[in-house]
Amino acid sequence: MIGIRSVVFDVGETLLDDTREWMAWADWLGVPSHTMSALVGAVVAQGRDNADALRLIRPGLDVAAERRAREAAGRGEQISEADLYPDVRPALAELRRRGLWVGIAGNQTARAAELLRALALPVDAVATSGEWSVAKPAPEFFARLIEWAPGAPEEIVYVGDHPANDIHPAKVAGLRAVLLRRGPLGYLAAEDPAATAAADWRVDSLADLPGLLSPR
Incomplete structure (x- = not known):
């Protein structure tokens, strides 16, 4: 030692455990939870940024701006x-x-x-x-x-x-x-x-x- x-x-x-946050994003972007899970797994396996899973659902998504929108709507991140x-x-x-x-x-x-x-x-x-x-x-x-x-x-x-x-x-x-x-x-x-x-x-x-x- x-x-x-x-x-x-x-x-x-x-x-x-990031499950809750990814499911919150799935709900916000209007896709099933299993779709979000599959996309996160795919970008991880490809060595890409996790946030690319969100951009696959909504191309060109500004993640920071979308986070602010979630907060403003009372649906921001929780821990x-x-x-x-x-x-x-x-x-x-x-x-x-x-x-x-x-x-x-x-x-x-x-x-x-x-x-x-x-x-x-x-x-x-x-x-x-x-x-x-x-x-x-x-x-x-x-x-x-x-x-x-x-x-x-x-x-x-x-x-x-x-x-x-x-x-x-x-x-x-x-x-x-x-x-x-x-x-x-x-x-x-x-x-x-x-x-x-x-x-x-x-x-x-x-x-x-x-x-x-x-x-x-």
Whole structure:
């Protein structure tokens, strides 16, 4: 085991089950839920941005503008306790109990950051790309993360399910990386030799983390 000071988590399909949000988009765009699920799976398998699933339904869709329209209509994004995977709270709490600084930083809106903070998760800080005005996989996102989380880059672990957004750019930035085998991308990545080779660890559950990460 190596000394670690901070553990930072991605959000979608790492901490949150995204089912509710995708079904909300299906309802908003007027397509069946199974159509939305199939399109999300298709763009993920092709290595495309998840939002491309929405643009396949409505070509040229401005996702940010459509999000604002949903909010204005009282049908904006929601995050509740029910959206958390069952291993989230216990794993975060145990990591903090062991003396690690725990953060959440992902590609979400500023509104999502507010909703996450309202859950009062056992973490030290929450940030999103919407607040930082830079999104993964941009190197600037990880540079900001390194300024934000305590420790040198090699003392910071980033946990996520997305090879292109999480694992590879985290490693380029000098961080340690955990590939979580969860969600469409996580399961696909687990079969990708490049992704598994890049990750320092591969886990099937966040419950595995406390036993792997040792505080400095």
